[in-house]
Amino acid sequence: MRSVKPLQGALLLALSALLFAFMGAGIREISGSVNNESIVFFRNLIGVLFFLPMILVSGIQPLKTVHLKSHLWRATYGLAAMYCFFYAIAHLPLADAMLFTYSAPLFTPFIARWWLKEPLTRRMLLTSVLGLIGVLLVAKPSDALLDTQALIGLAASILAAFAFVSIREMSNTEPTFRIVFYFALCSTLIAAVPLSWAWQPLDNHQLGMLLGIGLLATVSQIIMSKAYALAPPGQIGPVAYLAIVFAGLIAWWLWGEVPDVLSVSGALLIFAAGLLSISRR
Template structure:
């Protein structure tokens, strides 16, 4: 029992570290986007992370059936949409609100499972879902006077992240974590490249943006590594609510760098969404 407790403690530490590192990714991405287009940033972060992972794949390649490649593509597409729309939203709404909407991914997971597996949402799950989406409504404030379409863009990033979460779990029993990440970054590179040219942007990186792209790449890779470690040490029922501390880190950076202070509706939304995730994870733990 004491060994299990130690593993859970390590999982909590890794989750907090992951949340902090990913808040640095968002901070650096928001700064980089003042100099380059979002699609260009996604392209280069994908290229560099794929190059970091390529040596780790030596001797690990195996022939995969078409069914596995389909899941790989869905996971990669979900991750691509998640980052692309998250970065787009960072340009137009405060960092804390974009991060808060992205953390709504667990609320979207049951609907992704419904679409992919035709598994109906249990009645017991509707209470936390309703509480969570009330929180989303507080953040978005969908009234003619307050509706900002970029909040909806931020929420789409949560849908993409939810798709990547579900499909990552589907892949976890069939392929290694390195393969999942490498394929994701490779596909993300391919998807972002035509988007760069369709938008009339350039792949060239000015000298003053290289440090920010370097920080995005390094923190993204480290964050993914810590994320995998967290789930190795502790169950999802622990990791999911603890990872919400990332919103606090994002709130701090938003205040310290841009002077953004969440309004009362954003704070109410934050409390509702966190309560929803907490209720869901407690329910999952009880079922386990």
């Protein structure tokens, strides 16, 4: 029986959140000179290159799959979410963009109900509605309902929720490393298409930044996986929300961004919904 180590798991998850926040700051910093198509492509390319040592040692046998169609759907949803998320980072306050990302689980029960026919309990409905109110506070509805940037941030949340449900569908037959590998591979190949007409010359500083962003994202995911191997999400899940706090502090330090009352209120509601949802079992 695997031992549970909540303290070590929480510390690793906090480190993962910090790295994810730095990745967001890196995207914000470079988005002024590098287009979204290039950022998304290199983010996924680094993920593929990360698997090369394993392929050289173990060969391609562990990566063989009979569920290529499912991997393609997961990559489609995840890649679309990534385009929207990176756009939101470039055009919204960094903490707000992070909030949209972490609100994705609020949409998951509705999608899982429709897609996988999973039950939707009253508690799940309550936590999702509570979190959605928080999302609306962050998005700040206007006379035009929502502006473009907020709509794209909201789209990132919904698309990420579809990606989460697709992972759940595959998790009974596909190991995590194979899901991550095919997501990176398929996303890189698909992202190469828009890059073919949006390509721009990159200098050494920009290439270094893109390499750093890809490494931060990949290492953050690996550390997060290790954290959840040490302790269940119900015990340490709320620690992941530190990414929003870290992002807010980094944005304040680098660009003087200060969240307004609505954003803080929305963040508290999303955090409360997250606490309720992970404790539902």
